[in-house]
Amino acid sequence: MFEHARATIRHRKGPFVGMFVAVLAAAALVTALGVLFESGLRSGVPPQRFAGVPVVVGAQQALPVEEDIDLPFSERVPLPVDVVAKVGAVAGVERAIGDTAVAVTIGGRPVAGHGWGTAALTPFSLRDGEAPRENGVVLDSALAGSLGVSTGDSVDIAIGAVPRKFTVTGVTAEALGRESTLFFTDEQAGELYGRPKQVDAVGVLAKPGVDPEALAERISAAVPESVVYTGDARGDVEFLDVGQVRSQLIVLSLAFAGSAIMIAMLVVASTLALSVRQRRREIALLRAVAATSRQVHRMIGAEILVVAGSAAVLGALPGYGVAFGLRAAFSSAGMLPADFGLAISPLPAVAAILLCLGTARAAGWVAARRVARIQPVEALRESDVDAAPLGRVRVLIGRLALVAGTGASALPVFLPGDAAMAGAAGSAMLMVVGIALLGPRLVEVAIRLVGGPLRAASPVGGYLAVANVSASARRLAVAVTPLVLAVTMASVQLFTQTTIAAEAEDQAGKGVVADFVVSAPSGLAPSVTSAVAEADGVSSVTPVVRSQVFVKYLMAGSWTAAAYAAQGVSPDGLSDTLDLQPREGTMTGLRGDTVALSTMAAETIGVDVGETIELHLGDGTVMRPRVVATYGRGLGFGDLTLPHDVLASHTTTRLDQSILVAASDPAVARRALSAIAGVSVVDRQGLTAAGQAQRDTERWVNLIGLFLILGYVAIAVVNTLVMATAARSREFALLRLVGTGSRQVRRMTRIEACIVVAIALVVGSLASLPPLVGIAIGMTGSPFPTIAPLAYLVVVVVTAVLGLLAISVPTRLALRTRPVDALG
Known part of the structure; x- marks a missing residue:
């Protein structure tokens, strides 16, 4: 059977080219996403600051979640200082060095400050000068060069936006690639760190000849409450963002892979169905000369394995190149560090090949069912025109998919919380599946509506186009489906983001009632808040600290954890600077072990005012605060609001991000605030919405993923339309x-192309409306999503150009062949 399949493919390449292209592109897409997933599991960034020590000890930097990936904490989880002595006492340890970091600003740039005693961790050595002394610092060579300073010069260093003058006592020979470094004396670094009973990490220098892995095992036994790192994993301790990036990469690749696999299955299945239908004449003749249904199935299965197998293998290889392209794109978007490496192994390729082969084989079996079981006489009669009605099961499943999609879109109307929002967002795929199954009927309805005007406008071309579309609804439906998919996905993805961004900006703009916002690059110390409060013309101040926290709650009978943006504020004078739009309770009770929740968070977690929740702060500290209020502006200011001192004491820097200032005399207050060194002063519009930077990154990441999937869909669109048009060479010859x-x-054919594009645009736009309306209701309470006209115009133009070119170009090529030759 395989010999017969190879012979058929050699002599009838046309119907198999489209199948080959569809599977090849699907394999490349799935391989690329598999590489990202594997990289999220086991890749990272090599250490820089800890490059000189074989073993590093850190705290547990993630919240374990049962049957799911661990959630990385956003803040540095510190270690007790006595861990340094415990590690130093382990056999094989030459020296254990406790490391701490202080966030400072020099020359307008954030820099990490350390004690000179930790220089051996890299190691750093002096190129010029001497070790730091009181009010003296050592700068790394790159930092000194960029500032244009040398030994003996004075520099201004802002610590919590409070400027202080230091003397450069030395310059190191080394510099780190990722961040600039300066060194204080150990005493001054400890004083600035402010937590004498804690350290950030412990670097371990081993005695000569000691195996790092064996030493790590002994240290783990000595300090079981800590996590011990060796090899490139040491970079996880040094760079907190690496752990967060890995977690995000796993979630992102799984989310994209879910959509991509469903789309790939849909595209491969529709392409195979079209390929089999184009061979009805050939299969009819085989049935007429006594080929059995089983033999037809085996023949089509063998052909699929030959074509799809070679396409999947060839497609998996460029998938690795696509993965590197995605890494570069995500790095440019700010999601991945530029030095984050990819984990390369054959596993993603193997998985992609098996998945594509399985999908192709299943789709081929479904496509072959009807042509294989039809009686030989009927096969010859129906070989030219596929006029059979849609099967009852197909119609039923299509209707159920549309009903389910519409129902999922409406979930935010009836159910509160994030789960309903996820249902609305996922309903788009259900709508597309329903449209794909009912496609021929949609085409028939559309042609009945526009057939008369088209025939009147173009008596020849219009008449022929309407007649062809009416007789070949299934063929047109296969061409319409990928275009509908592109329009629906693009609309839902793009306009979900614009809706959320517009609402967050609106909430932040209306919620800030202060006159000014004070900020600094590396944060604001409490002394700056005091200076701002004492400035002339100032009536009230609210320092704001931001972080990310995890909330554990019961969902469907099992415990889960979710990340939320949090802010810390003081209730004193809060109404003069911030309006969170309270719904229940009062913000004046925000003291001690209390918390206020956005209505969305409260509904998702399932708590009311007066109840308690389990909260894991940014540094891993567990607290069970009582809910004292709920408020409406969670998108603008974060879903959780905690007492300022509670949240600030559990952040890495313990500094504020901004200070909101209400003024009794704005002109006087602006002059007084501008005179405070080290800070910037802007109007109330200068406060960005909580989590805005993260949303900006997520928006670009989603757009990159959308372009990736739409690129595949575009290939599928062109592939399907070219197949469908090229197969009509006999029809064109007869005409x-x-x-x-x-x-x-x-x-x-141009009129047919316009019909295809028009149906796709109308149906795709209508299919995107229920999900968008549901998301808008859940996010804003209004049924009207924010739709960017320019973005929608781009979707329309790209769809139209793809559809028109993919039909007109093959038509021109088919018309170059003489009619007699085409018929032969």
């Missing part, structure tokens, strides 16, 4: 032999 001119044939 020309009975007197139809080439221009009239081209006009006919």
